[in-house]
Amino acid sequence: MATVTNGRLLFNEVPEGYPVPGKTTVYDESSKIDLENVALHGGFLVKVLVLSIDPYLRGRMRHAEISTYIAPFTVGEPLANFGVGVVIRSESPAVKSGDHLYGIYPFVQYTVQNNAQAFRVIDNKLNLPLSAYIGVCGMPGETAYYAWKEYASPNDIADRLSTQGDVVFVSTAAGPVGATVVQLAKADGLKVIASAGSDDKVAFATSIGADVAFNYKTVSTRKILEKEGPSTCTYWDNVGGETLEAAIEYAGKGARFIECGMISAYNTKTPYGVANLINIIAQEIHIYGSVVSSLRNKYVEEFYSQFVPRVASGDIKYKEHLVRGLENAGEAILDVQSGKNFGKCVVVVAEE
Amino acid sequence: MATVTNGRLLFNEVPEGYPVPGKTTVYDESSKIDLENVALHGGFLVKVLVLSIDPYLRGRMRHAEISTYIAPFTVGEPLANFGVGVVIRSESPAVKSGDHLYGIYPFVQYTVQNNAQAFRVIDNKLNLPLSAYIGVCGMPGETAYYAWKEYASPNDIADRLSTQGDVVFVSTAAGPVGATVVQLAKADGLKVIASAGSDDKVAFATSIGADVAFNYKTVSTRKILEKEGPSTCTYWDNVGGETLEAAIEYAGKGARFIECGMISAYNTKTPYGVANLINIIAQEIHIYGSVVSSLRNKYVEEFYSQFVPRVASGDIKYKEHLVRGLENAGEAILDVQSGKNFGKCVVVVAEE
Incomplete structure (x- = not known):
């Protein structure tokens, strides 16, 4: 194979609103790599197989002078996110050729890495597709599992202030x-x-156990909550804005809100102002802003030893949206921001 | 003394915005009471001495069909709040003539009560003014003490996610x-x-130990926070709205917000919409809506045995705003809503 093109998805320009494929990101084929001879300097050469497209990536597509919990992408450099790759060559004692490594990769077809500790070897005795390891068995699954365990465990709920409902x-x-x-909550009997x-998507939510599922674009969230959960004990927020406001309106006494994402605010300069925060006091709501990396040390081994086998056994279900080719990753990023994807968005960069 | 006028402050009309003395509340002298012969039915007759005027009262001046954590006042009936009175006559074995009782009273000069358990006898061996027992040694002090202990204790802060600042x-x-x-936080070394x-008020805040005190009407809260507390670890919210938004903007990693009041939202139908809630996630802020009554059982004995003596010794300072005469309570309520009072607002209904 010798020298091949090393396709890359570069961050080209900070988006004003939604990211624009070909403008805010560009796919570039100007880079070449000699797979047999590229210097490893004690590291290892990885062929990237799958890359995850997640909502939070929008937060990294920002101007460098704005600081937040995660570094911005650098204009002119490849984007980066969780992925799985296979090692082609290695000079590292911790990694061998043929290993499948889960970790954060640049959006490229091939990459030389040198920090083996930043990656997790996927032995995959459970015979899951590699894509699962960047979805339900990767960062998104960890996000759900860790924060649910930390902030919404039923024992905790039983300790709460008063006559809690059981509606999530x-x-x-x-x-x-x-x-x-949804599945963790159902397993907890809620x-x-x-x-x-x-x-x-509503049909899928129902198929995995949701008792009441609705399309928020065609049905009023407030009306659903008023009817089905006027005293919600737990709200899992991935969207913020008006949905959060509705959840606050119908929160039960001592409700807990897990703030995981606010995609409604990612692509606008004028996020929706939530006006009913006084209900936080009236209902003694506790709100937990949560970032997966802060809980990883506490729960990661439990996640891989207890949760991932439930995925492999079919107990926990998941849905994937596969996009083939790194050249289509820019469009996939936009789709995830606009909700056009259905299921966990995975870019299949290469077959093994 | 026999039959005397029993002055009452009646709830007359739900305010649209700020309460209007003489309109939303009226002082009424049409009721008489025969102090020597009024039937007690096993209860006790109390002469009301001091009544507390608190911001939260506005929340009870609402239409009865709106439900929240506390019952609305009934139009045509007296308002009610914490106060201290002296027992004039008693048929209850739990209460004797001359006892000073802390509890919730109707806004009247004299009242027959029958539930001794709803009141706390103030023995006042510490020789504090009775007014203190409805302020720093009453519900407002309890509000501060309980929630500070529950949600902002320094041990807890040390456990938090990352390199916390020490700014409250x-x-x-x-x-x-x-x-x-302010004083609890200073005592904790923050x-x-x-x-x-x-x-x-700024000068008073400084006199009780605040390191940086400012008049939010003349100085930008955001500028102060940017300079003095760009990574605040704890925010105690009594106001909501734009101040809360500013606090969210400058919250440090893992900051904790104690939501105690939102007076900016009490007298308007269009509360300010807080638009930067996404920072709850980015900074992993934890927000605790708190109502004093929910924490009372846990902390009340500690409060009276440990905190009140610190007030009596002068270790904890406080300021009172005394309003003489129940007929002026309506104006006092408005003053507390608009911030015109300076110090804990107490209506002195009668001298002993």
Whole structure:
């Protein structure tokens, strides 16, 4: 194979609103790589197989002077996110040729990496598709599992202030985080109200156990909550804005809100102002902003030893949206921001 | 004394915005009471001495069909709130003539009560003015003490996610809740930024230990926070709205917000919409809606045995705004809503 083109998806320009494929990101084929001879300097050469497209990536497509919990992408450089690749050559004692590594990769076809500790070897005795390891068995699944364990465990709920209901409201219930939360909540014996953005997604939410699922684009969230969960004990927020406001309106006494994402605010300079926050006091709501990386140390081994086998056994279900070719990753990013994808969005960069 | 006028402050009409003395409340002298012969039916006759005027009362001045954590006042009936009275006659074995009782009273000069358990006998061996027992040693002090203990204890802060700062931001820092929080935070070794609504109040906040105190009406809250507390670890919210938005903007990683009041939203039908809630996630903020009554059982004995003596010794300072005469309570209610009072507002209904 010798020298080949090393396709890359470059961050080209900070989007004003939604990212624009070909403008805010560009696919570039100007880089070449000699797979047999490229210097490894003690590291290892990886062929990238699958890359994850997640809502949070929009937050990294920003101007460098704005600081937040995660670094911005650098204009002119490849984007980066969780993926799985296979090692082609290695000079590292920790990694061998043929290993499948889960970790954060640049959006390229081939990459030389040198920090083996930043990757997790996927032995895959459970025989899951590699794509699962960047979805329900990767960061999105971890996001759901860790925060659910930390902030919404039923024991905790029983300790809460008063006559708690048993109703959980989950937004973006067909996405990889929301769908996992729906199933964790059902496994804990709770009634689940699920919102999603299309009738197909609603049907999927129902199929994985949601008691009440609705299309928030065609049905009033407030009306659903008023009828089905006027005293919600837990709200899992992936969207923010008006949905959050509705959830606050119908929160029960001592409700807990897990703030995981606010996609309604990612692509606008004028996010919706939530005006009923006084209900946080009236209902003694506790709101937990959560970032997966902060809980990883506490739960990661439990996640792989206890949760991932439930996925392999079919106990936990998931849905994927596969996009083939790194050249289509820019469009996939836009689709995830606009909700056009259905299921966990995975870019298949290469077959093995 | 026999039969005397029993003055009452009646709830007359639900306010549209701010309460209007003489319209939303009226002082009424049509009721008489025979102090020597009024039937007690096993209860006790109390002469009301002091009544507390608190911001939360506005929330009870609402239409009965709106339900929230506390019952609305009934139109045509007296308002009610915490107060201290002296027992004139008693048929109850739990209460004797001359006892001073802390509890919730109707806004009247004399009242027959029958549930001794709803009141606390103030033995006052510490020789505090009775007014203190409805302020720093009453519900407002309890509000500050309980929630500070529950949600902001320094041990907890040390457990938090990352490199916490040690900066606490307290709004309405000259009020009875805020001023107590300022002093609890200082006693815990934290740097305190305090906001208040007049230069006098700012001077008081400084006098009780605030490291940085400012008049939010003349100085930008955001500029102060940017300079003095760009990574605030704790925000004590009594106001909501734009101040809350500013606190969210400058919250440090893992900050905790204690939501105690939102006076900016009490007297308007269009509360300010907070648009930067996404920072709850980015900074992993934890927000605790808190109502004093839910924490009372856990902390009340500690409060009276440990905190009240600190008030009596002068260790904890407080400021009172005394209004003489129940006929002036309507104006006092408005003053507390508009911030015109300076210090804990107490209506002195009668001298003993």
